[in-house]
Amino acid sequence: MNAKNNLEGKILSGERIGRDDALALFSFDLPRLGLLADERRKKAHPSNEVGFIVDRIVNFTNVCTAACAFCAYHARAGSIEPYRMTIDEVLVKVDELAAAGGTQVMLQGGLDPQFGLEECSAMLRAIKERYPSIYLHSFSPAETVHLARRHGISISEVVAMLKEAGLDSMPGASDMLVDRVRRRVSPNKITKDEWVEVMRTLAAAGLKSSATMTYGLGETLEERVEHLEVVRGVQDETGILRAFIPWSFSPARTLMADMEPATGIDYLRLVAVARIYLDNIRFIQAGWLTEGHALAQIALSMGANDMGGVLTEEVVVKATGVETTADREGMIRVISAAGRVPVERDSDYRTIRSYG
């Protein structure tokens, strides 16, 4: 048996693959890779259902001291005016989400010196007071470390205070978990080890998270696999990662605008390799927001099994000029047309309503 057949045998039998195997998969024939990933998806998630959640991202400030080169969103990038929302402005957005039957709010800001623990906790409390059942999947590892530094306290104290104020879970916002890349594109943001530390702290506090990946930042294929390795290791250790969400980097309007954007083929390969390599993460999200509906539909047959949030008021990706939108009905159509059963879910991936 040659090495390729051997690797296929491993994948089809559900065996864990290694780093070199993952690297080898990037040069597989794409349809074959997609089939293998779909087999692994069926093992992890045998049902034909594809979930989505009705949620809202509230970007409460775009002032950020990190000034990452890959970010078109922060005010210093110059593409949008600086702003800061008041709690009342945040609540108006949550009111609209509640009126649409949404269940989850993602509060996301930058590393803004004017938003300390007091302000962040007040936002969480105000939302929970008005809507006790709204789930707060909010802030990020970078904001957590920023708050710890700003107040001179530990990461676990920050997490405990946010949890006490109403935080239910925290998105992983992982970018690229390779320090060589981080030093180049986001030197003022947290390191890979600090990201891992936040994950361990969330686990100790009983909070769940997710892992993302922003790729196309000039990293090598080996570094993409390195990122996946960090994610798999954290999940082995903590079990808190509910989903993996890859995003392609959109260079337009960033300080890296001269870079070639990743292609749709790059995206599909990454989704498929992630599904096979991350054998301990049940949900792989199809990134319709950055990749568009058509590519997200194809991703659903190559390892992805969730569509993430709809009704999203999103400004971070929009700042790069990419504008794909979806509402509940639109998402049901997109998933059904891909031959799958749309399911509206909650933040814990439990079915609220099936549209099959």
Ligand code: SF4
């Ligand atoms: S990616 Fe996040 S931390 Fe970096 S500049 Fe943008 S908002 Fe700030």
